[in-house]
Amino acid sequence: MAQSELMQIGEEMMAVCNACRYCEGFCAVWPAMEYRRKFPSGDLKYLANLCHNCSECYYACQYAPPHEWMVNPPQTFARIRASSYEEYAWPKGLASAFRANGLVAALVTALTLVAFMFGVTQTIGGRSLSTAVAGGNFYQIISHEALVVTFIIVGAFAAIALLTGLLRFWRDIGEQTSDLLNVPGLATAIKEVLQLKYLEGGGPGCAYPGEVSSQARRWFHHFTFYGFGLCFVATTLGAIYYYVFGWPGPYSYTSLPVVCGTLGGLGLIIGPVGMWALKSGRNREITDESQYGMDVAFILLLVLTSVSGLLLLVLRETANMGLLLVIHLALVMTLFLMLPYGKFVHGLYRCAALLKYALERMRKHALGV
Secondary structure (H helix, E strand, O other): OOOHHHHHHHHHHHHHHHHHHOOOOOHHHHHHHHOOOOHHHHHHHHHHHHHHOOOOOHHOOOOOOOOOOOOOOOHHHHHHHHHHHHOOOHHHHHHHHHHHOHHHHHHHHHHHHHHHHHHHHHHHHOOOOOOOOOOHHHHHOOOHHHHHHHHHHHHHHHHHHHHHHHHHHHOOOOOHHHHHHOOHHHHHHHHHHHHHHHHHHOOOEOOOOOOEEOHHHHHHHHHHHHHHHHHHHHHHHHHHHHHHOOOOOOOOOOOOOHHHHHHOOOOHHHHHHHHHHHOOOOOOHHHHHHHHHHHHHHHHHHHHHHHHHHHHHHOOOOOOOHHHHHHHHHHHHHHHHOOOOOOHHHHHHHHHHHHHHHHHHHHHHHHOO
């Protein structure tokens, strides 16, 4: 569907919703909608990314299909979100590849990086991949310096791509770059992000995967979000141990980096698997099927990265450690490279949309509205 046609559908839908306003208690989209009389493309992209896809509005709507007006906010907003991911991505060619067939693109990238990491370990590594290493010290297979340089390059590329997309989105929805650092607005947005407030669906939870409301989706999002956060904390702690205290790895099973990494890995298995189970039973009338490959690719990468990491921890003193290390590092690199072009960006843009919503409420309050 052409973007102009998609925006026209969104504008017509919002005109109906703004006249009805029955759904204003479900999530942030509907109060934010009421601040507007017209809905240009920037506002539609903002509202689409503010939408948490809980689907309560669809089942409550008297104008939803089969009504002739065909009001379908979950599907329409999902399509606008996907369009915005591709529009703001940098470089755009990579976004198009993942959008066209996210699962194939992810698998090809992962296999390529497995081959690359195998070549790196064989060229500059110190041990054979089939030889057990005393103490499970994987730096004897690939040096610490090689790992740092490789992941700095990959991480910097992903960070630049994500920041570029975020700034493009932020400007397009009518905000100044300086507003990204508005402290009161950030405090409100961060609180709502950490609580996943708008996955409450107005109280009983999301109508997901079916019409019955439940908090299951919110809990699986929590497992995924905090699992990702704990893995980041584990990596940060490992760096502090190494560079600040001079404590090289591997670390004991009871050390903070290992405990945080283990809990994070478990969260990144439970959350994505649970989300996939819910997604597979969802009403197809309100989904954007074109995002299927991108969604599956992200879920699969999260699970495989976590499983390979946990196996690497458990089997680090066996002869299987070398091969597991190559596979795990390749999966982590693939995940990093996919972040700016896959499902991960929905979290980044949703956080930005929540910040804008907080700023709008502050401005209305300042005007006494």
